[in-house]
Amino acid sequence: MSRRSRCRSAAASAAVELAATGLARVIPVPELAVIGGGQLARMMQQPAIALGIDIRLLAEGPDVSAAQVIVDHEVGDYTDLEALRRIAAGADAVTFDHEHVPPAHLRALQDEGVACRPGPQALIYAQDKGDMRLKLDELGVPGPRFRIVEPDAEAPDRLRSFGDEIGWPFIVKTTRGGYDGKGVWRVDAVHDLDDPLSVVRERGARLLAEELVPFTRELSAQIARRPSGDTVSYPVVESRQSDGICVEAIAPAPGLDDELAEAASRIALTVAEGLDVVGMLAVELFETEDGRVLVNEFAMRPHNTGHWSIDGALTSQFENHLRAVLDLPLGSPRPRQPWTVMVNVLGGSVTDLRAQRAIALAAEPDVKIHLYGKSVKPGRKVGHVTAVGDDLDDVLARARRSAAVLTDGGEQ
């Protein structure tokens, strides 16, 4: 009996041994290369299986979320150009689980003929919130008033004067590396500047000061865009955050004014076209008390606020991301029922998700469970659940109950 031989081994001697036993085979050429092995790459694999798309993955480790479900993967570092080159070799396109690949590497790949989707001309704006704000301004997209503060001796004064001009409290963010509420501060008074300023001193971080927008809720507008410019726009959803982390999303956003929904979708289209984004783009917005939408930030990949689409839309954001980056015709993003609610499973008191899954399915057998194969840490995104139906209150209640069972055993 012969054992599997599809695996790619870097240990040359081992490969020679395998070859000697007659088990070695030609490594298949992937259709798509994906950089980063988180849950977004994992969830790309489901439509990839359906569409017959062979993915080659660059994973951060042998056990990361996507490496568990993509056969052709290599463990490596996304800052290593050689690793990127090996993963991209022969693929029709390269896409990403995250936005952190160095732009210089992406430009090098592009110069070698690799189709990076989205490309560095777009990704740079997702990597730096300061540059993002400047670009949004240039595109005429409405956002909060802001000031970029360079990491120099003037920083404290410039932050204080920003507050004095536009009003206290305001928001301060590092322009790079923050996510899920990390690297974001609310500044009520001068002494609240100590934390962000210490990051300036310690890491030379550039800061972005932003007006604290009096918003009623947060929205997300998603769009898929092909290299040719073809797009499809998902219905605008309401997203609910806690401590800067998305906890749930409702599709479509309940009671959203048609004109505001159109304005949000138009903003997403403006950003996608203005930056020549290819793939999925998510624009997170504030709906203000005075009936406007202002851009909070954006991401160029499938996004947490779009996970509802797996079970709720005719074509999921993951399938349309694959279709967009491979320049295939896009599918309809329309909802399959009146309401879809997605609730994140954030690491809580439950540590054995496999055992808890049975209890969650018993409690809510028709809520769709998505687990990411990640170990549980407090607050970590380890899965999500989705409920669909005609009655929003019922759909919300079922999704929250299922997520609560997976998070804390049922206590909400």
Add this chain to the structure above:
Amino acid sequence: MSRRSRCRSAAASAAVELAATGLARVIPVPELAVIGGGQLARMMQQPAIALGIDIRLLAEGPDVSAAQVIVDHEVGDYTDLEALRRIAAGADAVTFDHEHVPPAHLRALQDEGVACRPGPQALIYAQDKGDMRLKLDELGVPGPRFRIVEPDAEAPDRLRSFGDEIGWPFIVKTTRGGYDGKGVWRVDAVHDLDDPLSVVRERGARLLAEELVPFTRELSAQIARRPSGDTVSYPVVESRQSDGICVEAIAPAPGLDDELAEAASRIALTVAEGLDVVGMLAVELFETEDGRVLVNEFAMRPHNTGHWSIDGALTSQFENHLRAVLDLPLGSPRPRQPWTVMVNVLGGSVTDLRAQRAIALAAEPDVKIHLYGKSVKPGRKVGHVTAVGDDLDDVLARARRSAAVLTDGGEQ
């Protein structure tokens, strides 16, 4: 940079080399073992990814359909008990892509404490159509009149007398090994017995003679059953065959009388309970001109006539198969829209499915495409497509158009 090391290599020397480089890791314990690497196992992997179920696969070769998408796979022979033991080791349950594993092996595994689902007491009836008919009779389930003909010198006379008693023409099948129309003959006259009788002489095959049922159409009733006996019944679908191969399925069966639908579902439940089936069971039936349903045959696994459920039901047959064999609460099988049509992609003049996929998506962007990663051979099942909607004619037309583009470039 380290390369992936999740792969399991049988070449001991290679494993040692890998260990020497520090890349070897403990093989993860799978939750579910799946025997057979066809498209059914491949399509189990999509809900397995969602539910966080680690599958270990025994594959017929390194490139078979499911081995392309299940990381933890081993190439081996399902008639090799040692291979079965290795795949099953540590798994909560073992299930199957096909029904061909020797029952003696399954009993040996059971004796060693392995949960085979379905078990040998059920699978033996899916392996032999003669035994299946006898068991159905014992369960009081209606079917065509039949006679089992042993491979001896009396066989020609017994077949002739069967025809004289119940009327010509009639149907002859080998009791084992036939599928997709192979090993099935329509006997109009005595000389048509030559082909089946030559199989008796050459292979000692037992034959099953069956009344040719004057049916108006074929139906399929599917049920999912847990070890505890909990079941859910899918809506009865109409399946359309050509040369003994399923070409399309419509869910639910258009215009089916409520009582007949109930009768069909009741038959599936009777079979599932009578044989203690765990997992998915599909019962294929004839709807007769005089308004009865008769069992044609059954299969104890996800079934071609249930592929519609991936895109058309709240819980797909593949997800409910996983949930049933792992003794998890079952999900609702209810359709998500009035009509779902599944059309098979059978190997035709199109050989490059990857290239053709773009054309099919351009023609019908909202028809869901499922490709199995198999090379194209004439008539081989290489994929399927599914359309959903409110208007049956439109749904049928869209699904057929998409399948035609993938099969023959568009000519129907």
